[in-house]
Amino acid sequence: MRADVTTAERIGLTWLRAAVAPVGAFGRRHDDAVAPYGPGDETRARAEIAGVVALAERLDRDGVARVRAALRAVPEPAPILGRARAGDPLSDVDFYELGRFVDALAALARAWDAAAGAPERRPPSVEALRAVLAPGREGAGFYLADAFAPGLRGARAAFALEEAEYEARRGEIAARVRAVTGIDAVGDEFVVLRDDYAGPLPDGVFVVRETPTYRAAAVRVVAPDRDAALERLAIEEEGARRALAERVAREADAVAAATRALGALDRALARVAFAQRWGACVPELTEGRVAFAEATFAPLADALGARGHRYTALSLDLRGVAVLTGPNMGGKSAALATAGFLCACVALGVPPPAREASLPLPSAIVWIGGEGHEDRARLLSSYAAEVVRAGDALAVASPQTLVLVDEFARTTGPREGRALLIAVVEAVRARGTLALVATHFDGVAEAAGVPHLRIAGLRAETLDAVRASDLDAALDAINAAMDYRIVDAHARETDSDALALARLLGLDESVVDRARSLNERSTRS
Amino acid sequence: MYSLALAHAASVIVVGTAKNVGKTTTFNALRAVAMRRGIAIAVTSIGRDGEASDALDGEPKPRLRLAPGTLVALAAGLVPRTPALAILGSGAESALGTTVFARVVLPTMCEIAGPPTASAMRATIDRLRALGSGPVLVDGAIDRVAALAGGDDAVILATGAASGSTIARVAAVAAETIARLTIPGRDPQHERARVVRIAGALDGRDAEELLADARDATVVVEDPTRIAIRGALFDRLRAAVDLRCERPLRVVACTTSPRHPELVEGREAMLAPRALVEAVARATGLPAFDVVADLAA
Structure with missing residues (x-):
């Protein structure tokens, strides 16, 4: 599904992508590899959505949050496994990190069980890798344990013996230094002031520097057997690491499969969390119709909720092309955006937030109306931007395209603007395109021969009694007075309720009264 | 030791x-x-x-x-x-x-x-x-x-x-160095009437301004490492104000x-x-x- 930047912003696609972003690297990788669903993908898209809805119904919200937190904590094993496969040496830190991966999967599985997840969808485990690392696991840590190679225990015992011998000899020399000079040689080097002691230093002490006032000395224990034991130990430990790395490399395919499963789970749970937050349904996926009942345009609902305002769910049944009219602030743009948003949801395998829905999988969604960032960057005026976008849309329009037109040509002269809009609607209809066209121009639907829908509008009796104290209160009052239902217009022209709204939004009463008078006079004539 | x-x-x-x-x-x-x-x-x-x-x-x-x-x-x-x-x-x-x-x-x-x-x-x-x-x-x-x-x-x-x-x-x-590192912690019981809180580093310009405008005040920095002045300027400031830190x-x-x-x-x-x-x-x-x-x- 294609959507340019402006369209993606207007229909909430950008918001949606962020809202269903996976929490972990596996999920992001998985998501990057999955193209949005398009025409012909209906069966696969519906199956994914149905799976998400079933999961959302089964898992509790806190449980989902905990599973996602566990997913986020799974470390990335791929670079280590890649090196192991290439035959590069691994370090003990690498083995520790693989152990962390194994533990993180176990924690994830526990979180899944605690959330009452279905056994058949339980996150993967990598028991073979766990078994490979098991001798070295100390709690959450890792040690290259004796069990990893037959020669390790002996080499370590020999080195420890030589070390003890080394330390004993070093201690003897330090004791002689103390006895002769009175200096406690705690560090590797010590200084003997000639004022304190100028005699010979004990055997085993080497003078490092000498000046007229002091001698800097160090205890030196020559221990070739210890050095040899250390070298033997190094050979044994490297051999153990090499053998362990080879065993780890043999588990690389299983680990890769597990990370792919984690990616899929991450994607699914992101959608489950979305469904639990905003509601969900399993839609019918059919061409030529955008229909939904009690749908939520989640980006708007989210923004309204953040400001303490209530969102009113919308319903629509669009077949082919229709014109939508109605009052300002009545939700025409929201209806357009909701139609695009729900189509974007199903294209991404996200359950649409609606009680029920019948939606297409469009190949492209195009928004025409106003100007976007990219239009401003091209220094286009609103009108120019709309015309350019309309031209582009018509060039690619097909029955698989959803076109959303929001008050096209509102910034030009109303007579020519209306005519142009009618012509565009006719052209869209001729191409068999799905389109919803919001406008304040009169008679467009009838002129273009398409259905006319309207927002039911303000309940005037409610609104007239309202005196809002501030903008937030005014918005709440409008929200309470507005009937957002989309109904058949039955060829009746609709008011914009512009004057009533202007009064409520704080415009001077005398100005509003004067406008009302002018409007009535114009209507009578 | x-x-x-x-x-x-x-x-x-x-x-x-x-x-x-x-x-x-x-x-x-x-x-x-x-x-x-x-x-x-x-x-x-x-x-x-x-x-x-x-x-x-x-x-x-x-x-x-x-x-x-x-x-x-x-x-x-x-x-x-x-x-x-x-x-x-x-x-x-x-x-x-x-x-x-x-x-x-x-x-x-x-x-x-x-x-x-x-x-x-x-x-x-x-x-x-x-x-x-x-x-x-x-x-x-x-x-x-x-x-x-x-x-x-x-x-x-x-x-x-x-x-x-x-x-x-x-x-x-x-x-x-010790004088800077051992700037005492705040003592609300004995703070002076005016308390000046320095966000970030206390540098030379801060010090000159404090010497000009805030003599006798309690001057508070986050911790001793935020004091970026040295030598005579530090000595003058320490003598002129009650220099304190939040975290000594x-x-x-x-x-x-x-x-x-x-x-x-x-x-x-x-x-x-x-x-x-x-x-x-x-x-x-x-x-x-x-x-x-x-x-x-």
Whole structure:
């Protein structure tokens, strides 16, 4: 599904992508590899959505949050496994990190069980890798344990013996230094002031520097057997690491499969969390119709909720092309955006937030109306931007395209603007395109021969009694007075309720009264 | 010095007035005492320390010989391959890789470079404390000691000939550094009528403005490392205002290194060790030690 930047912003696609972003690297990788669903993908898209809805119904919200937190904590094993496969040496830190991966999967599985997840969808485990690392696991840590190679225990015992011998000899020399000079040689080097002691230093002490006032000395224990034991130990430990790395490399395919499963789970749970937050349904996926009942345009609902305002769910049944009219602030743009948003949801395998829905999988969604960032960057005026976008849309329009037109040509002269809009609607209809066209121009639907829908509008009796104290209160009052239902217009022209709204939004009463008078006079004539 | 530092602290950080003033030597001396007493300690470092030569100037530096049972926090890239360490956990990222927490199983020599930031160092010290029961020793850096401000950690200041060519100069540098690091914490009962809170560093311009407008005020900085002024200006400010910090440091001792790191006129240069340790103790009002010559004052 294609959507340019402006369209993606207007229909909430950008918001949606962020809202269903996976929490972990596996999920992001998985998501990057999955193209949005398009025409012909209906069966696969519906199956994914149905799976998400079933999961959302089964898992509790806190449980989902905990599973996602566990997913986020799974470390990335791929670079280590890649090196192991290439035959590069691994370090003990690498083995520790693989152990962390194994533990993180176990924690994830526990979180899944605690959330009452279905056994058949339980996150993967990598028991073979766990078994490979098991001798070295100390709690959450890792040690290259004796069990990893037959020669390790002996080499370590020999080195420890030589070390003890080394330390004993070093201690003897330090004791002689103390006895002769009175200096406690705690560090590797010590200084003997000639004022304190100028005699010979004990055997085993080497003078490092000498000046007229002091001698800097160090205890030196020559221990070739210890050095040899250390070298033997190094050979044994490297051999153990090499053998362990080879065993780890043999588990690389299983680990890769597990990370792919984690990616899929991450994607699914992101959608489950979305469904639990905003509601969900399993839609019918059919061409030529955008229909939904009690749908939520989640980006708007989210923004309204953040400001303490209530969102009113919308319903629509669009077949082919229709014109939508109605009052300002009545939700025409929201209806357009909701139609695009729900189509974007199903294209991404996200359950649409609606009680029920019948939606297409469009190949492209195009928004025409106003100007976007990219239009401003091209220094286009609103009108120019709309015309350019309309031209582009018509060039690619097909029955698989959803076109959303929001008050096209509102910034030009109303007579020519209306005519142009009618012509565009006719052209869209001729191409068999799905389109919803919001406008304040009169008679467009009838002129273009398409259905006319309207927002039911303000309940005037409610609104007239309202005196809002501030903008937030005014918005709440409008929200309470507005009937957002989309109904058949039955060829009746609709008011914009512009004057009533202007009064409520704080415009001077005398100005509003004067406008009302002018409007009535114009209507009578 | 070991007993003094750890009398009331679970961790000790050693910082220096300059490079090559015996900071790592002091750190190693503390470790050696713990080793001799059979105390299992935890060690880490700010920056790359413990390598055979200093990464910047090539000067020889003491290596760390770690005894079995020692806990260590170091960058993953510095974990010795032999003898193997027991890896216990991982933490913050650094230029040399993830910070790894490990326990020494067999005696080993290694480089230590811990996390690069003050906040990560605080977390590292706390994790080392949680992993073991012994004290945590940190080979630190004075500009990152802020992480320990306000805690129960002890600070030891290493000073030496690298910071001044005469005993008087070394003692003066030590005294000024101690004066800055030991700025007292806030005392609401005895604050002056006007309290000026300095966000971020207190620099020369701040100091001049305070001297012009806020004499007799209580001036509060976040911690002592935020004081970026030196010398006479610092002395004037400290005399004029009641200088305080939100999170004080607890400096418990100084160490001295009489050897100059560079040859002077082609010869090794060294200040008189006993006179130096006595002068630093006198100038700072703190116990001073020369851990190499086994002197104390």
